[in-house]
Amino acid sequence: MHLNELNLPTTAHGRVNHGPTLVIHGGVGTILRTSFPREEQEQYLEALRTSLRDGFRILESGGTAIDAVEAAVRYMEDSPFFNAGKGAVYTIGGNIELEASIMDGSNHRASACTLLHHIRNPITLARTMLTTKPPVPHVFLGGAQAEAFARDKELEFVEQGYFYTEKRWKQHIEGLEYPPSNSESKGTVYGKSVPRDHDPNPMGTVGAVAVDREGNIATATSTGGRNNKWDGRIGDTPLIGSGTWAENATCGVSGTGNGEFFIRYAVCHDVASRMRYLGESVQEAAATVVEGLRKVEGEGGVVAVDRYGEVAMPFNSPGMYRGYIRADMEPQVFIFGDD
Template sequence: MGGWAIAVHGGAGVDPNLPKDRQEQATRLLTRCLQIGISALRSSLPAIDVVELVVRELETDPFFNSGRGSALTEKGTVEMEASIMDGADRRCGAVSGVTTVKNPVSLARLVMDKSPHSYLAFSGAEEFAKQMGVEMVENDYFITSDNVGMLKLAKEANSILFDYRIPLESCGAAAVENPPLHMNGLPISVYAPETVGCVVVDSQGHCAAATSTGGLMNKMVGRIGDSPLIGSGTYACDICAVSCTGEGEAIIRGTLARDVAAVMEYKGLDLQEAVDFVIGKRLDKGKAGLIAVSSKGEVTCRFNSVGMFRACAAEDGYMEVGIW
């Protein structure tokens, strides 16, 4: 094995009723982002630059839950979070509670490269963004009419809402009538395990990962999920890179991303074995998925939810784009 490899995800926990046109829209976006990454890798861009480039593209398109199109808090606002990690030297950067930064993943990169810290949040992250001169927009830029409607439904159902890509008219009753599930011990009608992410190994064998999200529809203000937490939602080292998506609370409890690397390091498992072990043994009844690459050029996607929006490719010609 060897050579470059890349994987992209747009979230786990897909609603089985997702309309055909939305499925096709998702597949087109995933394919476009995958091609952007492949072109960058063929141009010898380092892994860390490629993951930032691809996640920026996902944040800019409103289809998935990150950047523009982010899920709304209980107050109807957007609080975004993102992280990035360079496996070559295990440097990392993360941000939470970002409300006006157009591309949170690039702010996370600046935290890594231009600050003495690894993680900045809320007003501190916003202040740092202004100092760095990144592109800022009004909070309204991130809010879509679909998500405003979904927040209303979530409030009526007194729940955290599942899949905001389902047309509003087809999910009102379902949101209220479904039997309660549980997240972190709390009953909820429906759940929104949505995130975007990218993992890359370049032709030098260097691994990198980046993850970005708007979090949960109708989440409490101030809630932080797994995506910006290094070792939970995102991790990269000299042997692999991982980006997770799904029930954030379960991913946090399982330190999912770091565990993939740990069982490779300490048990000597290969990438697929490590990912299978972690999804099977570390999820604590949660629903989630992850994408991963190894320094040997391996790439894999695995999930225990109904589906996960994903696309991956390797230098040897392997390519897959899938939802279910």
């Protein structure tokens, strides 16, 4: 069925406006059907559905995009299935270090936090930085000062043991024997290569992008980083323009993958720039940028949405946990490239 047959509202330029829309990702990497039991697949898919429902419930009731993306990401931070919050990966020193960012496309305001060890929900810390009164005079806080701010705002603190999952600890131990498989990292720590079908260094960043009834766009992204990253390493997730971007005039974008490439190529901002300067659609812009990553051996993907609710979810790896939802539809969730 052609979209116009659904009697959706259109803009003055004849574009279909899908209305409030939410799109999420739960990480990208070597995710293969052959080594992924169906019952485990369904657990991940149901977690994605729940995240979408949590966020879209807000949009459906007339709430803001910024509220919706916080809610969707917060659920994934609390889920042991994703590399953010409860299910985060470990640093090479055996620690959990979390980071997150959020951006409001209606006014270009953004907040980010990193090097967190005890904050249960980093995305809520980022959101609190964005909306607290009096306003925080900085976009980016890290480490002890970020946690001091969180304590002052009475956000929830947890011990490091809260974040433990058996799966992530096993990946940490395996990763001490096998360094990251990406060519960017070979030989930097232990000098060993890793088979392509055995990647103990998953890239499980979570993210959400939404557009609300007013046409305002927001993006939220959260992660535990890359398995066995150096302690103190900061990735693309809290860097505005690299792992997170939102502006009403073009789109919102959240990235997942090898953060070093996302930083160097300003991936999320680049998607919006292609729309702004080349007039590309959100699907064209996102696909081109992700394909550009492939050419420099950068693994990853993005989810994006424009002000009309058009969705893009390209990636260049075997799989990416992802999904989207609009009014009068069930959550659409996917894992593999041929889904």
